[in-house]
Amino acid sequence: MADWLAALDRRAELRAKAGLTRRLRPRAAGDAVVDLAGNDYLGLATHPQVTAAAARALSAYGLGATGSRLVRGSTDAHHALEDTLADWLGAERALVFSSGYLANLGAVRALVRPRTLLVSDAHNHASLIDGCRISGAETVVTPHADVAAVAAALAAAPGRPAVVVTESVFSVDGDLAPLARLHAVAREHGALLLVDDAHALGVTGPAGAGGVAAAGLAGQPDVVVTATLSKALGGAGGVVAGPAEFVRHVIETGRTFIFDTALPPAVAAGVHAAVGLARAGDDLRAELAERAALVVRRLNAAGLAVSAPDGAVVSVTAPGPEAASAWAADCRDRGVAVGCFRPPSTPDNRSRLRLTIGAGISRADFERALETIVECAPVSARSELGLRAPQSRTRVTP
Numbered sequence: 330m331a332d333w334l335a336a337l338d339r340r341a342e343l344r345a346k347a348g349l350t351r352r353l354r355p356r357a358a359g360d361a362v363v364d365l366a367g368n369d370y371l372g373l374a375t376h377p378q379v380t381a382a383a384a385r386a387l388s389a390y391g392l393g394a395t396g397s398r399l400v401r402g403s404t405d406a407h408h409a410l411e412d413t414l415a416d417w418l419g420a421e422r423a424l425v426f427s428s429g430y431l432a433n434l435g436a437v438r439a440l441v442r443p444r445t446l447l448v449s450d451a452h453n454h455a456s457l458i459d460g461c462r463i464s465g466a467e468t469v470v471t472p473h474a475d476v477a478a479v480a481a482a483l484a485a486a487p488g489r490p491a492v493v494v495t496e497s498v499f500s501v502d503g504d505l506a507p508l509a510r511l512h513a514v515a516r517e518h519g520a521l522l523l524v525d526d527a528h529a530l531g532v533t534g535p536a537g538a539g540g541v542a543a544a545g546l547a548g549q550p551d552v553v554v555t556a557t558l559s560k561a562l563g564g565a566g567g568v569v570a571g572p573a574e575f576v577r578h579v580i581e582t583g584r585t586f587i588f589d590t591a592l593p594p595a596v597a598a599g600v601h602a603a604v605g606l607a608r609a610g611d612d613l614r615a616e617l618a619e620r621a622a623l624v625v626r627r628l629n630a631a632g633l634a635v636s637a638p639d640g641a642v643v644s645v646t647a648p649g650p651e652a653a654s655a656w657a658a659d660c661r662d663r664g665v666a667v668g669c670f671r672p673p674s675t676p677d678n679r680s681r682l683r684l685t686i687g688a689g690i691s692r693a694d695f696e697r698a699l700e701t702i703v704e705c706a707p708v709s710a711r712s713e714l715g716l717r718a719p720q721s722r723t724r725v726t727p
Contacts, residue, residue, distance in 0.1 A: 347650060348652075348654055363695070364690065365702075366666040367666070369689060370560060370641045376563070379563060379600075379602045380599065381602075382602035386406050386599070390594035394594055396591065398586065402590060410600055410604070419548040421572050421576075422570065422577075423568050424568065424576045425558075429527055429568075433454070433460050435583040435584070436553055437457065437460030438463060439583055441464040441465070441466045446490070447469070447491070448468075448469050448483060450470075451471065451676055453676075455674075460494075479515075480518070483515070493511055493520055496527070496528070497539060498532070499642075500642065501642075503528070504639055505640070508524060508544035512549070520551075521553065522549075526554050527560055532640045536608045536611075537561070541554050552571065553570070555567065555569050556570075563603050565600075566597070613688040617641045617688050624686065628643075628699070633710055633711060634710075641685060641686040642684070643684045643686065644684070648710055650672065652680070652710065653670070653680035656710070665697075684702070
């Protein structure tokens with residue numbers, strides 16, 4: 330009976346030798362670490378208006394929703410948030426889930442019909458990858474941001490229903506998908522376009538409405554948008570937005586919606602307040618763009634290979650998984666939290682530090698954090714310029 334535990338120990342040993350051990354580290358409230366690892370891009374997680382709205386709903390509704398949306402958990406707070414999200418995204422209707430991961434699983438599955446072909450970008454997030462797998466549909470994985478490859482995959486399946494699946498701002502390197510071109514190719518072949526706007530919502534587009542809105546695709550009848558509410562909005566949960574008929578279909582058939590306990594009403598109310606602040610946050614988006622440019626200049630000047638961001642995510646090439654882990658640990662010991670991305674979390678098997686830029690961090694702390702990252706960099710990282718990610722085609726726009 331203990332053999333299976335011994336096998337797990339052996340697999341843990343192999344991961345440790347490869348530098349792939351992962352550990353949970355508790356974080357105290359109000360710690361003094363400069364956070365370049367979390368996703369609170371606009372600093373809204375602790376904004377007084379957001380926490381006050383959440384506190385009022387907590388007092389009114391209690392800790393949890395007490396049931397699934399269809400049984401008991403669909404509160405006024407959920408419906409108010411959905412109406413506001415639909416208006417912001419320019420969609421006919423929006424539906425809130427308890428997480429962005431479940432929203433993606435549900436959206437992909439709901440778009441699949443018999444014989445559907447899914448065409449998925451090689452750098453897509455794990456939730457989209459899992460959505461494609463769970464759907465049972467045939468999936469073609471195309472090279473990253475390769476519109477010609479998407480067109481070829483669609484052309485090879487004439488007459489079949491198809492969905493092009495992509496992120497807008499990609500979560501590892503922070504580059505922007507060529508959404509307008511992908512949509513044109515999808516429409517030419519009668520395919521739908523599913524866009525995960527998680528890292529763009531609140532950060533790019535008019536009034537922060539995301540990458541789909543920035544590409545002029547908001548409200549298109551052949552476009553479905555998903556996003557998490559846990560990044561620029563500082564909360565939790567996910568959303569699926571698109572034509573009213575599609576959202577109705579998800580409500581009536583989506584297993585990750587039907588059988589899941591609803592997002593706590595207090596979180597829904599807090600996120601609702603955050604949406605209002607994000608829509609009015611052009612100054613915050615301008616600050617993010619300025620800081621993103623500063624990161625690239627400062628780290629490039631130190632000889633480090635850095636992606637050119639289209640949002641608030643910047644990746645820094647590390648020599649390997651062990652070096653990335655040690656680099657992140659050294660930064661953490663000096664009071665700076667950075668993301669450490671190693672296989673299998675990276676789509677190209679390259680290890681990175683991932684820096685997420687937050688407008689809520691003081692400028693002095695932000696600049697000090699960049700100095701710390703440079704000072705802690707392994708010598709071998711400075712020779713990795715040949716591995717620099719391709720420069721993106723667009724810039725961050727406020």
